[in-house]
Amino acid sequence: MDRYPLQVEARRDEPLSRGLWLIKWLLLIPHFVVLLVLWTGVVVLTLAAYLAVLFTGRYPASIRAYNLGVLRWSWRVGYYGYEVLGTDVYPPFTLADVPDYPARLRLDPPERIPRWLPLVAWLFAMPHLFILGALNGAASRSAGVGDAYWYAPLSITLTVVLIGAVALLFTGRYPRGLHDLLLGLARWGLRVAAYLMLLTPRYPPLRLDQGATEPDPVPDAPVAADPPVHPARPSAVGSVIALVVGVLMLAPGIGLGIGGGVLLGLDAARDGAGYVTSPELRVESSTAAITAENLTITDAGVWTRTAADVGGLRVSAISPTGRALFVGIAPQSAVDTWLTGTAHDELVGFTSGRARYERAPGPLRPATGPVDQSFWLAQSSGAGTATLQWAVTDGRYAVVIANLDGSPAVTADVTGAVQVPGLAGLGSGLLIAGVLLFLLAVALIILGGVGLGRRHSPPPLAGQPPTPSVPPVLTGS
Template sequence: MDRYPLRVEAHRDEPLSRWLWLVKWLLLVPHYLALLVLWTGLVVLTLVAYLAVLITGRYPASIRSYNLGVLRWTWRVGYYGYQALGTDAYPPFTLADVPDYPARLSLAPAEPVPRWLPLVAWLFAVPHLIILGALNGAVDWTAGNDGTVTSGSMSVIAALVLTAAVALLFTGHHLRGLYDLLIGVARWNLRVAAYLCLLTPRYPPLRLDQGESEPDGPPDPPAALAPPGRSRPRSATGSVVALVAGVLLLAPATAAGIGGGTLLALDARRDSTGYVTTPDVRLETATSAITAEHVTITDTDVWSRRLGNIGDLRVTATSPTGGAVFAGIAPQSAVGAWLAGTAHDELIGMEPDQARYDRAPGILRPAAEPAVQDFWLVQDSGSGSVTLPWETRDGEYAVVIANPDGSPGVTADVNGAIRVPALAGLGAGLLITGLLLLFAAIALIVLGGTGLGHRHFGEPPSAGPPGPPAPVVSTPPVAASS
């Protein structure tokens, strides 16, 4: 059997605490926060490594060392936590290999990575991702009894870990079969992660290798990774600060970029009068009116002073048959009194091809003729199409679409529009700012990640799987023989 370059080994601690697994989630919070930063760095550095392989045909050694360290850290946390519950020894905070920790991960010396592999590695990994997704993904379930429905979700792996944890609680021992299965699934996950990171160009085997040790025996002694004479940095503080700063900078960079792109897209949709119009939606009801109620508007004076007539609305209603249609906007209280006791449909959601309503209770009857009511702020009626321009003011309002005579059976194609100022300058500024922050974040992540990787580059991992600590035996000193 060919040896896979990434080797995932473990040693089960006995005995295990019966209750510690109940609070491991809390104890692991610092590790989860650290791994959030480290995995963000891994994603960015892997993309950089992809470009390096495509352009130069070489995988940067410091990035390889960093990514390997993140997988090591992840495996130790998972083994201690809810991926295996295999040890009570708290995982160390380091990217380096820890020979005496029960969970170990090592990688064979680097192999040349084909230049084309970054383009298709994700595609080749799809079969693995489907299988692992089925194992790690949540399975929904529902149960009903006497009209009560209970629902929940749990992944296959979560169910296995929960079973092992309950057995541990009552027996103090890990169920051997479940333990071997959980190690096998973790090994599969890590192999696929290593392949997607291009730590090895070898395709992961489509098999579940269970148990503490790899199925093909101990690895060969690894070759040194670093050239002779290369010294390690004295402190990792600068690299850690750069990595954390870069990860934190990604959030405002992404927000600024998305905000700028959104504003530019919105500006592109403005018409010559400054309005942005929604697509037409067909509104239909067998009642006497369709309403959009409880439209609350606040702080219009502030926006008007700062940005002019931003927020002005325009509603257009068109009869699909060319018949008469009425549209009006009025205070919510007035519309509520007018339609009291009369069935009508309240609009609760609009999608590109469908509207959703909530039927207001009442009698299916004609409404009092809307056009003669005196409470409308703006109104229009006529054949074909009507348009309501409205300068917004603070208050709570309702928009009404009806037949001019108030009769039941209303059909109209309706769109809304809002006036917005020119946003191209603001959008371009935000987009450029987001891009600059993104470049700075990537630069800091690369600087910090490669610094951490360089620190551990060249450390020779010891061969062989982890084992139990050797007993301490006191012996008298003996003379060395030649």
Template sequence: MNRYPLRVEAHRDATLSRWLWLVKWLLLVPHYIVLAVLWTGVVVVTLVAYLAVLFTGRYPASLRAYNLGVLRWSWRVGYYGYQALGTDTYPPFTFADVPDHPARVHLEPSEPPPRWLPLVAWLFAIPHLVILGALTAAGTRDDNTRISVLGAAVLIAGLALLFTGRYPQGLHDLLVGIARWNLRVIGYLTLLTPRYPPFRLDQGETEPDPQPDDPADAVRPPAAAHQGSVAGPVVALVAGVLLLFPAIGLGAGGGVLLGLDSARDRAGYVDSPTLQLSTATAAVTAENLSITDTGLWTRNLADVGGLRVTVDSQSGKPLFIGIAPQRAVDAWLAGTAHDQLAGFTSGAGRYDRASGATRTLADPAAQSFWLATGRGSGATLQWEVTDGDYAVVVANLDGTLGVAADVRGAVQIPDLTGLGAGLLATGIVLGLLAIGLIVLGGAGIGRRHSPPPPAAGPTGPAPQQTPPVSVGS
């Protein structure tokens, strides 16, 4: 059989509304919100399924049913919405297969996935993802117009409906083919089927080369209706998803703090990367540095509040670096051209040129308004931070034109080991709890849509055969 186990069907409505596609995005907002939660669950459930297959060789039926249910739900929403615009039948809120809905996904029984497949499935899927990315992702042209094959096809289909009331059959088949390819790859990545998806754009409403139904399918009993409310699994799933994001944030924050703490020197300073500064004028400035609420950190912590800036001359000429109130620097440089640091790219500064005459500065170190200074071919400025608006100036020590320097900044921070470790541990605990709730909720929902186990034969002791009776002559 050449038919792929994951079968996608899409039967276009005979008549479609001319204008409904313009507002379907609004009508689908409830589905988008629900699917955002469900697909977060798919990621977690699939990772757990990967581990289950890797260590046990089995894919839990409830987790498989959950992933298949989300795939069915997503295809119904996509077919109604902006994956195909193929139906005006509003998609139902259910994991189950809906026989009378135009968009359906079927999964034929297949052998269990090999234990090694979770290790390489993502790698094997990369060629498919590259091609699908080219078809579905929006690229940017020189005029910043974002386009994609899928988006252009859907737009043309919508305009055709709007102005002619007709949906070109070939365009519909193309969109269904792209969606079918995409769903097959997702099914492979989630291990719904271990069979590698074909590199084919199978267009049309039904799968190619249809086969007669398996006789066993005609007598296969429907999925068992599990008793009990679905509210518990749904609450567990939603709670797990909502808990997962703060867990990731806390874990990432804790990791960042521990990374900063490991970069501290003995005095508690953390250095920035080197920044190259150069100007044809007499000075480079970093202006409008607003510092507030320093007392919140420095009141009870002794090893915070320091600022250290080191400049190394690129030409060997002695340099000057100073920090002062913004108003004092503005008054001193008024009418003198200088470069104001606006940002940096690849370690080199970007500047905004302040208007004025290009002239030398008279003995920068002799000015009385500096709060802290440094001078020399390798000059270091060190300052205890206080609230206010400040500017940092880098110039040649003699005030001449043409400044070239390598600059490194450093700030003094407290010991973050305890805080970072606490946040990381909290994030890990909350993450494990979130994963447990998601798996519990996904398995509970999937269990209500799992196929029944294979019918077993009669149980009990084997019937006793009656020995033949001999009749004498």
């Protein structure tokens, strides 16, 4: 078999603590926090590397060193933690190779990457991603009673880890077969990750290589570990600060951009009177009324005092049969008193575009004439169509849709609309601010990641011949 460029190895520690695995999740929290930052950097830097390969044909050495370091750090954490549970030696906080740590990850010297590979690497990796997703619990099974549901991952890896942990707890021994199987699954995932990062153009083999060492022959010359960081190199503090600040700025930048886009979309959806209308929804009930209850409005005056074209609510109901309909809005307490003892359906949500209701108890009987009630703040009725408009005020309200005569069996196509001010200026400002913040965040992440990568990049060798071009292999043995 051809040796894969990424070497994933591990030393099985014995004996292992019977119960340490119960609290490893707590001990690993600092690593999880750091890896969250580092992997955010990996995403940004990998995209930058894709562009570099696509346009220049070169993979920046500093980005390669950074991505390899994060992959190496993640493997140590996974081997100590719940990916394998293979050692009790706490993983070090470093991107560098640690030769004496039980879990190691090494990579052959870089090969030339075809310029077209960034365009299709993700597509070529799909078979691996489907298989690994199934093995690691990308699917889930749900079960429940009524409105309560529980979801459990369907994960072979999780099951194997749990069996090994229980065996360790009660027998003090970790089954070697389970250890080798978990290491093979981890090796497969790391190879695919390295391929997607373009750390190697060699296509990962579609096979499960179990065991603590690579199954392929070891080369005559051992793969060299990362060179030690020389004390004269610049401090990593600046790079770490740039990376952390960039990651922290990334989410606000994306949020502002999305918010600005949403506001611009709302502004484009306004009609001439400033109303934004919802999609049409069919509501049906065998009872005498359909209600939307507990609509709480606060601080309405703040908006209506500062903008003239804001604060209106419009509800339209169209009968598909042409029957006369009634639409009204009133204080919640008044509607409760009116419909007490009469069955009606309360609108509680939507599922796949269909309305969901909760039935209020009571006999299936007509409601006392809706238009005869004096508590309506706004109402409308008509044959086939009824549309009400209301200037909102603070309070708790209910909207009622019924037949004009109060009889049971209500059917209507309903739309709601809210009057909002012009949002083009605010939306454009948020979008521009979000884009600028996002670009600054990306620049800081690249700056920090490249700086950290340079500290772990091997020095260039004098007189080294150019790296030969090696086409990617699309099938594994």
